[in-house]
Amino acid sequence: MIAAEVRGLSKVYNAGGSRAFEALKNFDLSINANEFFTLLGPSGCGKTTLLRILGGFEALTEGTCTIFGQDVSRLPPEARPVNTVFQQYALFPHMSVRRNIAFGLEMLGTPRAETERRVDRMLALVHMSDYADRKPDTMSGGQRQRVALARALAPQPKLLLLDEPLSALDLKLRQKMRLELKALQRETGITFIFVTHDQEEALAMSDRIAVIDKGRLQQVGTPEDIYENPESRFVADFIGESNLLDARVSAVNGGEAALIVEGFADIRAPIGRPLAVGQLVSLSVRPERLILREAGQDVPGGIARVVARTYLGNAVEYHLVAGGQTLTAHAPRGGLRGLLDFVPGDTVSVGFEPGSIKVVSS
Amino acid sequence: MSNTASSSPAMRTVTATSRIGDIRAFAGFGSLSFACLVFLYAPIVFLAAYSFNDGRSVSRWSGFSLRWYATVFGNENIQTAALNSVIIAVIAATASTLLALGAATATVHRRASGGGAAYAVLTFPLMVPEIVTAVASLVFFVAVGISLGFTTILLAHIVFCIPFAYLPIKARLEGLDPSLPAAAADLYASPAKAFARITLPLLVPGLLSGWLLAFIISLDDFIITALVAGPGATTLPLHIYGMLRLGMTPEVNAISTLMLGASTVLVLVSAMIGRVGQKH
Numbered sequence: 001m002i003a004a005e006v007r008g009l010s011k012v013y014n015a016g017g018s019r020a021f022e023a024l025k026n027f028d029l030s031i032n033a034n035e036f037f038t039l040l041g042p043s044g045c046g047k048t049t050l051l052r053i054l055g056g057f058e059a060l061t062e063g064t065c066t067i068f069g070q071d072v073s074r075l076p077p078e079a080r081p082v083n084t085v086f087q088q089y090a091l092f093p094h095m096s097v098r099r100n101i102a103f104g105l106e107m108l109g110t111p112r113a114e115t116e117r118r119v120d121r122m123l124a125l126v127h128m129s130d131y132a133d134r135k136p137d138t139m140s141g142g143q144r145q146r147v148a149l150a151r152a153l154a155p156q157p158k159l160l161l162l163d164e165p166l167s168a169l170d171l172k173l174r175q176k177m178r179l180e181l182k183a184l185q186r187e188t189g190i191t192f193i194f195v196t197h198d199q200e201e202a203l204a205m206s207d208r209i210a211v212i213d214k215g216r217l218q219q220v221g222t223p224e225d226i227y228e229n230p231e232s233r234f235v236a237d238f239i240g241e242s243n244l245l246d247a248r249v250s251a252v253n254g255g256e257a258a259l260i261v262e263g264f265a266d267i268r269a270p271i272g273r274p275l276a277v278g279q280l281v282s283l284s285v286r287p288e289r290l291i292l293r294e295a296g297q298d299v300p301g302g303i304a305r306v307v308a309r310t311y312l313g314n315a316v317e318y319h320l321v322a323g324g325q326t327l328t329a330h331a332p333r334g335g336l337r338g339l340l341d342f343v344p345g346d347t348v349s350v351g352f353e354p355g356s357i358k359v360v361s362s
Numbered sequence: 363m364s365n366t367a368s369s370s371p372a373m374r375t376v377t378a379t380s381r382i383g384d385i386r387a388f389a390g391f392g393s394l395s396f397a398c399l400v401f402l403y404a405p406i407v408f409l410a411a412y413s414f415n416d417g418r419s420v421s422r423w424s425g426f427s428l429r430w431y432a433t434v435f436g437n438e439n440i441q442t443a444a445l446n447s448v449i450i451a452v453i454a455a456t457a458s459t460l461l462a463l464g465a466a467t468a469t470v471h472r473r474a475s476g477g478g479a480a481y482a483v484l485t486f487p488l489m490v491p492e493i494v495t496a497v498a499s500l501v502f503f504v505a506v507g508i509s510l511g512f513t514t515i516l517l518a519h520i521v522f523c524i525p526f527a528y529l530p531i532k533a534r535l536e537g538l539d540p541s542l543p544a545a546a547a548d549l550y551a552s553p554a555k556a557f558a559r560i561t562l563p564l565l566v567p568g569l570l571s572g573w574l575l576a577f578i579i580s581l582d583d584f585i586i587t588a589l590v591a592g593p594g595a596t597t598l599p600l601h602i603y604g605m606l607r608l609g610m611t612p613e614v615n616a617i618s619t620l621m622l623g624a625s626t627v628l629v630l631v632s633a634m635i636g637r638v639g640q641k642h
Contacts, residue, residue, distance in 0.1 A: 057544055077547040084548045090541035094563050103559075104549035155549065 001033040001068075003159055003191040004054060009063035011049050011215075023049040025215045027063070031193060032208075036185045038194045040202040041212035042238070047195045048163060050212070054193065055084050055161050068158050078107075083152035084161040088168065089144045091136035097147050098123070098132040104155035122150040125184070142173045149181075153188060160185075162194045166201065178204050199239050203227065211235050227286075231272075232361050236284035243290070243327045244360075245283040249275050257359065259283065263323015264302035264350075269357040282360045289356035290329035292318065292340065293349040301351035306342045318342060322350055410622065413615035420610045430616040440617065443601035446512070447581055450597060454519035455527070455577040461520075462527035462572055463565070467557075470535040481532075485525050495522060496586040503590060510592025518590045519580045526579050527572035534568025535561075567635050574632040578625055 009027040014020045023046045031037045039047040052058035053065060056077035065073045072080050083104065091100050101122050105115040123129040126146040136144055145165060152160055162181075166174045182205050185192045196202055202209050203223040211218040211226060211234075219231045230236035233244055247267065251258040257275055259267045261283065269283065295303060304322035311317075312330070320327040327350065331340075342348055385391060413431070417424035434440055469480040487495065499518045500510075508514055538561065546556035584599040591600060598621065605614050 055548060057548075077544070078550045078552055082548070084545070086541045086545060088539070088541065090539060090545040092542060092545070092560055103546070103551075107546075107550040107555065151549070 002030050002066075003033040003035065003068060004031040004193065005029065005066045006050070006053075007064050007066075009050075009053070009065065010061045011046070011053060011058065012061045015061060023215055024053075027215075027217055029210060029217060029220070031191065033068075033191055034189050036182065036192045036194065036205055036207045038196060038202040038206040038209045039212060040196055040199060040209050040239075041218075043197055045212045046215040047197075047212050051084075051161050051163055051193065051195045054159070055082055056080050081158040082161060083155060083157040083159075084163065085145075085148045085152045085165045087163045087165065089136075089148040089165075091144055091147055091151070093136055096133050096135060097128065097139075100136065100147060101151045101154050103151065108155055118154055122154045125153070125187070126150045141169050142177065145169065145177060149184065153184075153190065157190065160190050160192050162192060164195055164197070166196070167198075174201075181205060203239070211238065213238070229272075229358060230284055230360055233282045233284070236282075236358070236360050241287050241328060243283075243285045243287060245285070245325055245327075247281050247283050247359075249277050249279045249281060252277060259359075261302075261323070261325070263304075263325060266301075267352075267357065269359050270355070271359050275359070284358045284360050285352055285356050287317070287328045287330040288315070289353040290327065290331075291351040291353060292329055292331055292342065293351070294340065295347040295349055301349060304348055304350045306344050306346045306348060308344055309342065316341070320348070320350060406622065409615050410619045412612050413619040415612045415615075418611050420612055420615060430612040431620075433613050434616045434620070437613075439596075440598075440601060443596045443598045446596060447598040450512075450516055450519055451577045451580040453516060454523050454580040455573045457520045458523035458576045459527045459531070459569060459573045462524050462531050463569065465524070465528055466531040466535050467561075470532055484528050487522060488525050492585045496589040499586060500589045510590055510595075512595045514590040514592065515587055515595055515597065518586050519583065522583070522586060523576035523580055527576040530571040530575060531565065531568045534565055538564055570635045571632045574628050574635075578628055582621065582625070 006027055006029050009024055009029075010022065011024040012020055012022050027050065029050075039050060041047045049058060053060050054067070056072065056075060056079075060073060063073075064071055067080060067082060070081075092103065095103070098119055101119045102115050105118060110118070119132075120129070123132055126149055128143065128146050128150065131139065131143060131147075136147065139147070145168075148165070165181075166177055169177060178201060181192075181194075194202075194205065203226075206223055208220060208222055209226050210220045213234050219226060219235045221229070226235065226239055230239060230242070236242040236244060245261050247259040247261045249257050250260045252271070252275055255270055256268055257271045259269060259281070261267050267283070275281065291301070302322050304320040304327065306318055307321055308319040309316060310319075315330045315332060318329045318331065320329060329350070412420045412423070414426050414428065415423055416427035416429065465480070465484055469484075499514075499521070503510060503514045503517075508517075542560050542564070543556045546560045547553070551559060582599055583597075584603065587597050588600060588603070591597070596604075598617070602614060602617055605611075605617075
């Protein structure tokens with residue numbers, strides 16, 4: 001079942017004015033029920049605008065927005081079966097934690113006894129039962145975060161929108177809340193739509209991720225999909241680290257292309273879409289999938305010079321120059337386990353693990 | 363900034379740096395401040411002291427007495443004038459606060475739709491010389507044909523109190539996180555419910571200080587009131603002015619001291635509300 005869907009969605013601020021700004025451009029997206037779905041992109045990419053349109057806080061300029069089959073394009077927030085966890089939590093400062101959580105239920109006209117029962121359940125769910133009578137401004141960021149979650153979950157929304165809810169927390173707490181959020185989503189079975197600019201967060205929590213850049217949808221897929229098979233230069237670069245190489249197609253043979261990369265010989269990569277011979281493309285290779293060997297050893301690839309070596313603890317990062325292109329390689333820590341180690345100035349053979357080269361659109 | 367702690371030359375440098383541009387470091391600062399304070403407060407202290415004078419003079423001390431307070435409380439004209447002043451101030455403060463609340467709600471967070479112009483229009487009366495407002499009000503009432511008296515005083519007070527009530531409410535509303543009403547709407551509150559349950563309770567400190575400010579401004583207004591009062595109605599400031607024309611007695615000091623006391627209490631209450639409000 002589809003939980004939320006946008007079709008042909010555009011959002012223009014100051015439409016018609018001299019400072020018109022198109023925040024979202026012709027957006028199509030479907031989010032499945034019970035999914036932990038993440039909108040990921042750099043700041044200003046339009047991800048928060050999309051979330052605010054789903055919540056009803058922002059009017060769309062063109063297109064439609066449906067939630068569980070119902071067209072909500074013109075409905076105000078209070079008429080949508082959706083609740084939101086705001087970035088700064090937006091807890092009502094003049095109300096206790098209990099009254100904050102009860103607010104949505106009261107507005108829906110839930111009977112008093114049922115409301116209190118449900119609030120108690122929510123407090124237990126987010127481990128905040130001891131804080132029921134506290135005011136929000138007497139609590140830490142993590143505690144407020146939990147209350148905001150409980151408040152948004154109490155009316156049992158069909159869809160929960162989360163607007164960078166972890167960005168105000170420190171690193172340790174953020175990592176802990178990732179696990180809690182994920183568990184909460186499984187426990188409640190509610191569809192979560194999560195907005196973040198933190199790719200690590202997105203990879204760790206999501207069932208599926210939509211990568212957005214400059215108001216356009218770049219790619220939708222599972223975390224593995226997005227990381228292993230980036231479709232565009234932007235996605236390859238934004239998610240994790242990537243070596244991006246300029247290449248020219250020299251031959252196409254079924255599902256495989258032979259490519260010419262300066263400084264490398266015999267580069268082949270599977271292709272997902274038709275490519276023409278002579279076409280210029282970009283190749284993406286993750287740093288951990290580069291193979292380094294002593295020069296002269298037979299590795300399909302090329303010869304590179306080590307220009308820098310950085311010790312990362314669990315790996316060693318090498319900066320290499322090969323045929324005018326700069327490459328980054330992450331090698332398992334050398335030395336103790338008898339693995340090779342190089343120093344700046346060394347000449348090495350560079351190869352690529354099978355299947356590690358992805359053709360991405362430039 | 364130097365972070366050196368132990369060596370004394372470094373310490374001296376830090377202290378000297380922090381005092382550059384500090385007006386308190388200039389010679390004669392202390393005595394000038396003292397002179398200013400005396401200039402500001404000596405007349406008031408003098409006035410309050412002579413309200414307890416036993417004699418009829420407001421400049422020659424002849425012993426402590428509360429007789430002028432007794433006279434004030436026994437004077438029916440003063441009581442009527444004081445009651446008028448309080449009634450007018452309460453109604454004017456309440457009405458102008460409600461109007462200012464409406465104005466603030468409509469203008470804050472809406473810069474796109476002429477919020478800046480609205481702000482200028484609403485606060486411009488603060489810069490108009492009061493005598494101009496007074497004459498304009500008088501001419502207006504006469505032109506429209508409202509007979510001068512209690513009603514005209516009240517109407518004029520409501521109008522000139524609006525900007526005073528508006529400023530604290532506006533400040534409070536601007537400090538309000540706009541995601542709070544959004545969160546209320548998200549939790550199924552209609553715009554009216556969101557306003558009543560979230561915005562209004564959080565505005566209470568601003569409303570109270572706006573009301574108190576308007577109340578004090580109305581209570582001690584003289585110029586506008588004098589022009590639009592007409593022959594019948596009188597307020598406490600008008601009455602005090604009338605008494606002065608018959609000659610100074612410590613009775614005037616006593617009324618003034620009572621008004622001073624009332625204003626001080628109101629200002630303190632207003633400040634305390636402001637401080638409580640800032641916590642949210």
